[in-house]
Each structure stands twice: as structure tokens, then as C-alpha cells.
Amino acid sequence: MPDPSNNSFIPKRGPVARSKSNxxxxxxxxxxxxxxxxxxxxxxxxxGMYLYLRQLDKQFDKEIIAFNNEINSFSxxxxxxVLVFDDRLQQAGTRLNHSISVTAIFKAIxxxxxxxxxxxxxxxxxxxxxxxxxxxxxxTDNFDSTIFQRGEYLRAQTIEQVVIEDVLASAAAEGExxxxxxxxxxxxxxxxxxxxxxxxxxxxxxxxxxxxxVQTIENSVPSEPVTPAVVNEETI
Amino acid sequence: MIPNGLFTQIGAxxxxxxxxxxxxxxxxxxxxxxxxxxxxxxxxxxxxxAVNSLLSSLVTKMENVSPxxxxxxxxxxxxxxxxLYVSRDLQIIAQEAGVxxxxxxxLGSEKENDSRRAANKTAAVGPEPHIFTxxxxxxxxxxxxxxxxIARNKYPLEVHRLEIKQTEGGFxxxxxxxxxxSYRNNGFTSEEIVF
Numbered sequence: 001m002p003d004p005s006n007n008s009f010i011p012k013r014g015p016v017a018r019s020k021s022n023x024x025x026x027x028x029x030x031x032x033x034x035x036x037x038x039x040x041x042x043x044x045x046x047x048g049m050y051l052y053l054r055q056l057d058k059q060f061d062k063e064i065i066a067f068n069n070e071i072n073s074f075s076x077x078x079x080x081x082v083l084v085f086d087d088r089l090q091q092a093g094t095r096l097n098h099s100i101s102v103t104a105i106f107k108a109i110x111x112x113x114x115x116x117x118x119x120x121x122x123x124x125x126x127x128x129x130x131x132x133x134x135x136x137x138x139x140t141d142n143f144d145s146t147i148f149q150r151g152e153y154l155r156a157q158t159i160e161q162v163v164i165e166d167v168l169a170s171a172a173a174e175g176e177x178x179x180x181x182x183x184x185x186x187x188x189x190x191x192x193x194x195x196x197x198x199x200x201x202x203x204x205x206x207x208x209x210x211x212x213x214v215q216t217i218e219n220s221v222p223s224e225p226v227t228p229a230v231v232n233e234e235t236i
Numbered sequence: 237m238i239p240n241g242l243f244t245q246i247g248a249x250x251x252x253x254x255x256x257x258x259x260x261x262x263x264x265x266x267x268x269x270x271x272x273x274x275x276x277x278x279x280x281x282x283x284x285x286a287v288n289s290l291l292s293s294l295v296t297k298m299e300n301v302s303p304x305x306x307x308x309x310x311x312x313x314x315x316x317x318x319x320l321y322v323s324r325d326l327q328i329i330a331q332e333a334g335v336x337x338x339x340x341x342x343l344g345s346e347k348e349n350d351s352r353r354a355a356n357k358t359a360a361v362g363p364e365p366h367i368f369t370x371x372x373x374x375x376x377x378x379x380x381x382x383x384x385x386i387a388r389n390k391y392p393l394e395v396h397r398l399e400i401k402q403t404e405g406g407f408x409x410x411x412x413x414x415x416x417x418s419y420r421n422n423g424f425t426s427e428e429i430v431f
Contacts, residue, residue, distance in 0.1 A: 046260060053270075059274055092363075
């Protein structure tokens with residue numbers, strides 16, 4: 001019985017041996033790979049570096065321009081103006097802080113002077129911005145008054161230091177009212193500037209008697225025309 | 237087609253190494269330098285900006301001072317002292333106080349007649365003093381009134397020396413040194429401006 005499979009009209013293909021491929025094989029060596037990778041990486045890095053440098057250069061130029069613009073916008077004239085104004089303000093402030101009232105000194109001396117002494121002469125000398133040295137030539141009738149007077153000066157709060165010197169006791173001259181001896185002495189009193197500050201009141205601020213010197217100011221605010229000194233009589 | 241020869245590969249390696257050492261490495265140094273410079277410029281620019289802002293705020297503050305206050309400041313600390321105005325003012329003050337006006341003398345500014353300051357330059361930083369002497373006669377109350385008016389003046393008249401003596405007739409003679417000041421410009425230069 002014939003094999004039914006042989007009846008097929010499709011010709012049968014006999015077993016064939018696998019043909020060997022003749023395509024050439026390509027060997028890739030590690031050294032080759034490294035060399036080319038290194039070459040391309042170097043080229044890429046070079047290009048990147050070149051571009052980055054250019055960008056940095058541009059940025060640097062921009063920074064220089066911005067810096068110069070900022071410097072150019074600084075006005076030395078304005079700075080001078082501000083410094084001069086501030087300096088003037090400080091100088092004025094310093095003098096103002098060290099201004100004193102001579103009237104306050106007189107009042108302090110009045111309060112500390114006892115009834116039995118007579119101030120013959122008085123001198124006052126300012127020592128820098130620290131103190132006034134007041135020297136008073138005083139006459140009294142006895143040593144007790146002198147001692148008491150010294151105590152009063154020592155107790156006075158505005159007086160920092162008291163020195164009694166040149167004490168001299170002498171007989172009363174003819175015509176003098178005092179019957180006993182006359183004691184004369186000099187009282188040297190140190191009065192700190194801070195103890196007798198000038199404190200302006202509202203009245204005195206409004207009543208500053210003189211206004212001048214504004215006309216002598218250079219580069220000042222527009223000043224008023226020259227006017228004679230004005231005295232506010234209401235407050236004097 | 238990339239040649240595969242050994243010499244080519246070695247050549248490529250050498251070129252790469254050459255490029256790295258001759259361009260890339262120096263470029264890194266240059267980049268670092270540029271970045272540092274940029275950072276420095278930015279920092280300095282911020283400093284200048286801060287100074288400009290501060291100056292601007294100070295100018296605004298200064299301009300906000302009212303003209304009246306400015307005028308008062310200039311009257312209190314003028315650029316120059318006019319001896320005639322001050323002498324006239326002292327005479328008016330004396331008359332207002334009721335004392336008998338004797339005389340007023342201008343002894344000059346400190347720079348003209350005081351060598352102490354010249355010797356001690358460090359002290360010459362404050363305002364410039366101008367010294368006037370005033371002589372008058374009056375009662376004790378009138379003299380107190382005189383010094384009260386002097387203290388209330390619009391510019392400083394500091395009493396630096398005062399002598400009071402009795403005269404005939406129960407009056408007192410007063411002889412005083414009064415000091416007023418003018419602004420001393422300390423001459424700021426751009427080199428001296430320190431922030």
C-alpha cells in the first residue's frame with residue numbers, strides 16, 4: 001500500500017545540510033572602544049567647554065557693566081551734602097549739649113550763700129566742656145560764718161568741689177559797720193557743666209531775641225532778605 | 237568609515253590626551269577664575285547697591301527736614317560768623333536787659349589767635365570758636381537778665397570767662413568773654429568716606 005503522503009502534489013524537499021555563513025565577523029577590541037569613546041568624549045567636552053566659557057565671558061561682561069552702572073549711579077555730591085549736613089548737625093548738637101545757664105549758676109550761688117557774708121567780686125572761668133571754676137572774694141564778720149559758708153557750699157548739689165583759700169582776719173577799718181574783726185577769703189567752686197544745663201522753655205524758645213547770621217551763610221537754604229535784628233518784646 | 241588600525245587608535249588616544257591637557261584642563265581653571273570673578277563682582281555690586289540705597293534714604297531723610305529747622309540749624313552753626321552782626325546783637329541784648337552797655341570787642345576766631353589748637357590738631361575737629369568780649373554795668377538783676385537773654389539767643393553765646401565787680405553807686409561791672417561758633421568743614425574726601 002502506497003504511503004498516502006506521497007500523493008501530495010507539493011514536491012518534497014529532501015534533507016539538506018545547513019550551509020555555513022560566509023559573512024565576515026567583526027571583532028571589537030576593548031582598546032578600540034576606549035580610544036574612540038575617549039576621542040568623542042574629549043571632542044564633546046571641548047565643544048561644551050568652549051560654549052560654557054563663552055557664556056561665562058558674556059555673564060562676566062554683564063556683571064562688569066552692571067557694577068559700573070551701579071558705581072556711576074553713586075553721587076559723590078549728594079554724599080558730601082549728607083556728610084556736611086550730618087557734621088554740622090553733630091557740631092551743633094555738641095555745642096547745644098554743653099550749653100549752660102549762667103543764671104542757674106547765679107541761682108545756685110544765691111541759694112548757697114548765707115546772709116552774713118558779702119560777695120565782693122566774682123569770676124567765672126570755663127574749663128573746656130567739663131566745668132566752670134567760680135572764684136568769689138568773700139567778706140564776713142567771723143570764722144564761724146566762714147565755716148558755715150563752706151558747709152553750705154559743700155552741701156549745694158550743683159557745686160562739685162569747694163576750696164576756701166586766702167583766709168585773712170583783720171581788724172575792721174574805720175567806718176566799717178562791723179565791730180569785730182573782718183574775715184576775708186576766696187571760695188573756689190567747681191561747677192560741672194552738666195549740673196547747670198540750659199533748659200529752654202517754650203517761652204524762651206519763642207523769644208530768642210536775635211535772629212541774624214542766617215544772612216552770612218553760604219550755600220544755605222534760600223534765606224530771607226537782610227532784616228534788622230528783631231526783638232520779641234512781648235516775652236522779654 | 238573609521239579606520240581600525242592600531243596606530244589610528246593610539247593616535248586617537250594621544251589626541252584626546254593632548255586636548256585634555258592643552259585645552260580642557262586650562263579651561264577648567266579659567267572657568268573657576270571667571271566664576272570667582274563673577275561672584276566677586278556680584279558681591280561688590282551688592283555692596284555698592286547697599287551704599288546707594290543708604291545714601292538715597294539719607295538724602296530723603298535730609299530733604300524731609302523742614303526749611304525752618306534747616307534755617308535754625310544754619311543760624312545756630314553758620315559757615316561764617318559776621319562779627320558786626322554779633323556785636324550789634326550783643327548791644328541789643330544789653331539794651332534789652334537794661335544794663336549800661338560799655339563795649340563789645342571781637343577777639344577773632346580761634347585759628348587766628350590761639351596757637352594751642354594749631355599744636356593739637358586732633359582737637360580741631362569741632363566747630364570753630366569766635367571770641368567776643370562784652371563789658372557792661374548794671375544791677376544784679378539786670379546782669380542776670382543779660383545772661384538769661386544771652387542763653388536764649390538763636391546761636392550759641394557761651395560764657396567762657398566772667399568777672400563781676402562792685403562799682404561805685406552800688407552797681408556791678410561785668411566783663412565777659414562770649415564764644416560763638418561757626419561750622420568747621422572737616423573736608424571729607426572720597427578716600428575718607430568709610431562705610
